[in-house]
Amino acid sequence: MPLLEVRKMTHYFGGLRAVNNYNLAVEREQVRGLIGPNGAGKTTIFNLITGVYHPTEGNILLEGEDITRLETNQIADRGLGRTFQNLRLWRYLSVLDHVKMARYSKLTYGLAGAFFGTAKRVNEEKATDALAMELLELVGIPHLADQIVTNLPYGAQRRVELARALATEPKVLFLDEPTAGMNPEELIQMMDIIRRVHREIGLAIFLIEHRMKVVMELCEIIQTLNFGEVIAEGTPEEIRNNPLVIEAYLGKEVVL
Amino acid sequence: MEFFLQNLINALQWGSFYALIAVGYSMVYGVLFLFNFAHGDVFMVGAYIGFFVSTFLLAADLTSALSLPPSVTLGLVLVMTLIISMFLNSFVGMLIERIGYRPLRAAPRASAAITGLMIGIILETGNLAILGPQRLAFPELIQTATINIAGVSITNKKILIVGVSILLTLALHLFVRRSKWGMAMRAMAYDYVVVPLMGISTNTIALMTFALGSALAAAAGILYGVAYPVLDPNMGILFGWKAFVAAILGGRGSILGAGLAGFLLGFIEIFVATIFPSTMRNLIAFGIILVILIFRPHGFFGEPHSAQLRL
Incomplete structure (x- = not known):
């Protein structure tokens, strides 16, 4: 099959x-x-x-x-993950946030975690950060993690899109x-x-x-x-x- | 000085209503690029829901049922009214999104704006048809106590109103900044199309946006009822327009911006009214806002964005 x-x-x-x-x-x-x-x-x-x-x-x-x-x-x-012919990035979000957003459906902490920073949230966030950095390394832009995407050169933006698509597994x-x-x-x-x-x-x-x-x-x-x-x-x-x-x-x- | 402080406190209370409504306006506009012109009427519906919930709770006679002192009962009724009404009103918001706006996602934005106006009129006239033209008196949930500090009189109601509205605005701000749903909302604000490809349901996020905005509008409605216990079906119109102005002034999608602009609007109105005849209040207040917008067209905290409307 x-x-x-x-x-x-x-x-x-x-x-x-x-x-x-x-x-x-x-x-x-x-x-x-x-x-x-x-x-x-x-x-x-x-x-x-x-x-x-x-x-x-x-x-x-x-x-x-x-x-x-x-x-x-x-x-x-x-x-199924994808990238676009014309870049589709979220202009004012950071590179790291782009990749983390793609982990959305894998995050399980709820409201309490969001407001009060429970241990679960801290651990999940840490794991997500680590995974996002791994992917950014894979596409060769770990040093740009904290940059706002709008400020990046075109080639780097393409890599952000690729890393984001990969983060959805x-x-x-x-x-x-x-x-x-x-x-x-x-x-x-x-x-x-x-x-x-x-x-x-x-x-x-x-x-x-x-x-x-x-x-x-x-x-x-x-x-x-x-x-x-x-x-x-x-x-x-x-x-x-x-x-x-x-x-x-x-x-x-x-x-x- | 006393005169100034006294008005400052009045302005804070007045601005609280604007802030809570503006925040909901701003969220929907920020996330869905949509002016929900029915939002002022959602505030009105929230006030009416609060009226019915509190009347019901008072009739249930919790004092004897739970053998509580009467003052505690009143406080409990107020808190329960706030929570239950916010919950119920969030469904009003979600219903509006589901029935009114979702079918128009691909339609021109002007159509959606007109839909908002229509929904607003339906809510006003629907209320009028069901409950009749007489005004309702919101039950007295707090016995007014006045505190005098240095010649300035502060009521416990004012402290409650300002406190609750600041708290709710901050809570919403934190929600958008820190939760995964808030993050999805921000992503949706920048580019809508790719959001579902990250495994995020845009319909869920849209519903959530409306639910939160409407819950805060309900809180505003109840607090308004606490301060000015007269409800009528058209009470939301002017509040809606002014909160809309505050949302624009705060900057697209900025929760704190909308909240601050709501308070600013309160200040301008109250202080204009203390200096000029009150008939000139709106004229001068909105004149000032016009000038602010000329110099800051994106509002105080909004990121510059293109005029292109999508979705």
């Missing part, structure tokens, strides 16, 4: 069919890529699987459990263009971080990318999407040489 499975997922926005008959099977510890031209429906697929939208048709199963109709927060609790991590807007140096660093995260936590990763270097080097299996449909699926080598993929990206060869 695959870790995460999507069966025959179709989604309409009004009369527009954004995703058509989409299938996916993510195995444990697999790194997968999703590529395709702008507007192909990549982010929509992420939104559908992580519960931001609910699909018109089809089923999503995580470890055999049907999560299609669950609320976003329930899906997150069950083990995802089984599958969805990365929506993790290297968007990065300079070549930041790009190499981000690829290293993704590799390190994958190695040390051992989760499955599903990523959308436009940069072929990133997808080809990181992913075991790549899906190519065009107009909401998968036109090719395979190893990087297979994808690179697939005429349909080349056509989707570059257009048909025209003989004059």
Whole structure:
């Protein structure tokens, strides 16, 4: 049984069919890529699987459990974490608070703890702090823990988002263009971080990318999407040489 | 000096009502980017709930049932009235969120604002239809005792009102700063969309925001009944508007800011009334606030934020 499975997922926005008959099977510890031209429906697929939208048709199963109709927060609790194409951080909260917020559903101390600082609260807070710092170390920004996110450079903000997603303890991590807007140096660093995260936590990763270097080097299996449909699926080598993929990206060869 | 101190104490009491209502306004605005224009009427409903709860408790005759001295009974009734009414009124707030605002989450903010006005009118006219136009006299839960300090007279009621409102404002501030729910509220204030992806139910947090704001409004209603024991269905309108002003003046999402601005509003009104004819009170008081807002458009404690309304 695959870790995460999507069966025959179709989604309409009004009369527009954004995703058509989409299938996916993510195995444990697999790194997968999703590529395709702008507007192909990549982010929509992420939104559908992580519960931001609910699909018109089809089923999503995580470890055999049907999560299609669950609320976003329930899906997150069950083990899907993600980052966004355009950063979505809480502007005036500190880096540490971002990561700690992702531990929300794991905190059990109640009102008394919040007001009077019971031993339970102190212990839980300590454990949460320690875990948050561990994650910040993993993404290489422990020194920025107390900074307000608005003041950070772009690359660092991306890492905050990644650490926050990891703090929810995802089984599958969805990365929506993790290297968007990065300079070549930041790009190499981000690829290293993704590799390190994958190695040390051992989760499955599903990523959308436009940069072929990133997808080809990181992913075991790549899906190519065009107009909401998968036109090719395979190893990087297979994808690179697939005429349909080349056509989707570059257009048909025209003989004059 | 005595004259000043006397007015200072009156202003503190007057500001207490504004502060407690403003805090609820500010919370909803801060967390959900929503002006809950029905909030003044939620204050009114809270006062009426307090009236019924206290009348019921007094009729239950706890003095003989528990064989307590009469003065202790009154105190007990007041405390129970506060707690029970705050609890009940929180459901009024949650009901408003569930029925009125939740279906409009994706609608333009103007629609939600209009909904707030409509809910307010429904609460006022609903009250009028059920209870009739006559005013109700809030039961006397404290026998007034006056203390004279250096020529300034302070009543036990004033001490209670100011004390309770400061306490509740601080408690709410602590809740938002220290509890995990408060932290989720702050996160929601900055970016709504990602909050559920952290495993947090935004609906729960929205309900909680309304519940807390309405509970504090109920406290304000009861304290108002203690000080001015006349209730009428329209009592919440002007209070609502002024508390709204205080919430804006305090700065978006700042609990302490809204509380302080509520007290400031009380001060301005009381002192304007001591110097100028009382008919000019609101004119001058709001003139001053207009000038403050020109120089501090985000209020005293609000973080600058873009005008973009989302959710």
